[in-house]
Amino acid sequence: MKKIIILGGGTAGWMCAAAMARFLIPRGIAITLIESDQIGTVGVGEATLPHLRFFNQTLGIDENAFMRATLATYKMGIEFQHWGRIGDAYIHPFGEYGRELDGIPFHHLWLKARQSGRAAPLDDYALPVKAAAAGKFDFPHPNPRSILSTFSYAFHLDAGLYARFLRDFAEQLGVERVEGRVDTIGRDERGHISALKLQDGNSLGADFFVDCSGFRALLLGDTLQTPFLDWSRWLPCDSAVAVPCESNRPPPPYTRAIAHSAGWQWQIPLQHRTGNGLVYARDHLSDDQACQRLMNSLPGPTSTEPRILRFKAGRRKNSWVGNCLAIGLSSGFLEPLESTGIYLIQIAITKFLALWPQGGSYPAGRREFNRQMSLEYERIRDFLILHYHATEREDSAFWRYCRYMTIPDDLRLKMALYREQGYIVGYGHGLFLQPSWLAVYHGQRILPKTYSPQADLLALDEIDRLLSGYRRLVQKGVAAMPDHASVIARQCGMRPLPVPPTAMSLYGGIAL
Ligand SMILES: Cc1cc2nc3c(=O)[nH]c(=O)nc-3n(C[C@H](O)[C@H](O)[C@H](O)COP(=O)(O)OP(=O)(O)OC[C@H]3O[C@@H](n4cnc5c(N)ncnc54)[C@H](O)[C@@H]3O)c2cc1C
Structure with a gap:
């Protein structure tokens, strides 16, 4: 493989170009990005997940420079208002609730204490929830024993400025940018894409093509006719x-x-x-x-x-077909309720680079990529459906539909396991792990009938002592944190503090 063309200069196109500039240009691969000012970008996509820090870090991007360039703020989670019932509110934090003890998940200890009337609200045991609600922010502490290490953070950013920032980065590393509108796609005898012809008559050929053309899906959809799996019966917002x-x-x-x-x-x-x-x-x-x-x-x-x-909720059956890989909106769409769009771009780039066909032949890598991406999409989809389905709202036809709709079997099983015994299903490929499911189950009023017998390994008094101690630590931790606004001012000012390293995790320094 000697040359890759990326079609599209939205967030997906420029994130892809930046990563390829960093990892593939040094291996002798030429990268060209074609975009059309006439068409423009979708221009939304401003709430992110903590993984983006890892993306920037891998590329060697200075986080403070990125904050300044994108006019970003820090983000410790998402507050959901009126979901379970009108008037309800909860925060889904980028962090943990309590600490597991000898393999016993924290929420089972909490459920046991709660049953005896000896537990405070679950949120009192989650530092990022209490800190976010108080408008506080700080960088996570590097010592994993510190209460201030139990969370991670992401950004709210200006999507246009982020694309611009990445464009400068990628162009400096040698990505060639071509301005123009692609109107004809050339294909070879195998049906693979061979060239993109621009309106001005120019034709650009390559060995591999990345479709970042947004909802148009010009290569994967229009040209290769990859079927779209429609999920709007579960996610009806359009x-x-x-x-x-x-x-x-x-x-x-x-x-x-x-x-x-x-x-x-x-x-x-x-x-x-x-x-x-x-x-x-x-x-x-x-x-x-x-x-x-x-x-x-x-x-x-x-x-x-x-x-x-x-838009329409769903995804293309495969994101990688022949010599064409779709990244971003061209490969699928899930509504931005949990800010997963940019994450899906990042994870597709990461998986592609890990499975990159160095020898030029790629059926095995392509198959594995498609398998992993389909799990990523389906698991996010089910987590989003949970927000709509786990509701007691009946105040409109929309909510009655969501409350009583038939949901995917996997999700039904997950919800039943939690309702029956507080069991939260975990998985390897997929974004939202136990703390996230707990946040939404609990925030939307699903309470397990009972707790795990494991929690009976500890006497109630002992659990009480542990819970009270943890709660005090959270209170002390939050009290010691500075205001969010003052941290932004410091980090975007003349004397920013060094930023701690991160891992590819939603919840903290160490991947769960
Ligand atoms: C309402 C909404 C809210 C969202 N909110 C969030 C959020 O909060 N957080 C999050 O992570 N994600 C969010 N997303 C998703 C996020 O916006 C996208 O994942 C992200 O912007 C990537 O878009 P893209 O680059 O795939 O497409 P686009 O931004 O549409 O870019 C497409 C590119 O292709 C080019 N192009 C298309 N056709 C041609 C052609 N024929 N010739 C040349 N160039 C062409 C265009 O010029 C453009 O440069 C949201 C999406 C929507 C719809």
Whole structure:
């Protein structure tokens, strides 16, 4: 393989170009990216997951420079309002609840104590929940025994500025950028893509093509006709209206996801503004109603017109077909409820580089890539469905549908295991592990009937002592943390502190 062409210069295209510039250009592979200013990018995608820190770190990007360039804030989780019932609120944190003890998951100890009326609310045992709610933030402590090591963090960023930042990075390392609109795709006798022809008549050939053309999926979809697996029966939202607004309040260190009668609304705090969007199902809310609802609930004034985006939940059956790999919206879409879009881009790039066909032949790597990516998509899908299905809301046709819809078998089994005995299923390939499932089950009012018999290895008094001690540690830890806004100011100022290293984990320094 001598040459790769990336079609598309949105977040997916430039993340891919940056990673390939770092890892493939030194191996003698030429990388070209084609994008069209005329078409533009989707322009949303501003809430991220902690894995992005790992991506930046692997590329050698300075985190403080990245914060300044993208006008980013820190993010310790997502606050969900009105999901289980109207009036409910909980935070899904990037961190753990308590600590497991001799192999006994913490929540079983908590459930046992709760049954005897001797437990505080579950959130009192999660430092990132209490810190986020108090508007506090700090870098995780490197000592794994410290209570301040029990969380991780991500960013809220300006998507346009991030793409620009990565473009500079990639071009400096030798990526060639071509401006132009691709209108014809050349194919060879095997059906593989051989060249992309631009509107101006130019034709560019390569050995391998990465389709980052967004919802158009020009290569994987239009050209190679890869079937789309439609998941909208479980995730019925098909539209969003987005608009930024001014913000005069200190930015909270978390994203807000506020449920409404036919979907939900996001609020993403950046340094200079708040990103807002209303996600909705058109069967239940018209575009006009959605726009009006969004504009009436903005946390600050806006001078921009709202923009409507259409989508469908699902993914292409395979993301890698022949010599074409799709990354980003061209390979699938899951709504941004848990900020998973950029993660899916990152994980596709990482898996591709790990399975990269150095010898030029790639059926085995391609098959394994497609298998792993399909697990990633399906597991995120099920986690998202959980938010809609685990509800007691019946105040609209939308919520009645979600509450009573038939869900995927795997998810039904997971929920039954938790309801019956508090068991949380774990897995190897997939993003959301036990702490995340616990956050949503608990936050949306699913309580197990009983706890694991393992918890009976400890007497109630002992559990009580452990829980009280942990709770005090959380309180002390949060009290010692600085305000979120002051950390941003320090890290974007003249004397930033060094940033701690990270791992590819949602919850803390050590991958679970
Ligand atoms: C409403 C909404 C909210 C979202 N929120 C989040 C979030 O909070 N967090 C998150 O992680 N993700 C989020 N996402 C997902 C995220 O926005 C995307 O994953 C990300 O922006 C990647 O988009 P992309 O690069 O695949 O596509 P795009 O941004 O659409 O880029 C496509 C590129 O292809 C180029 N192109 C297309 N056709 C041609 C052609 N014929 N010739 C030349 N160039 C062409 C375009 O010019 C453009 O450069 C959200 C998505 C939506 C729809």
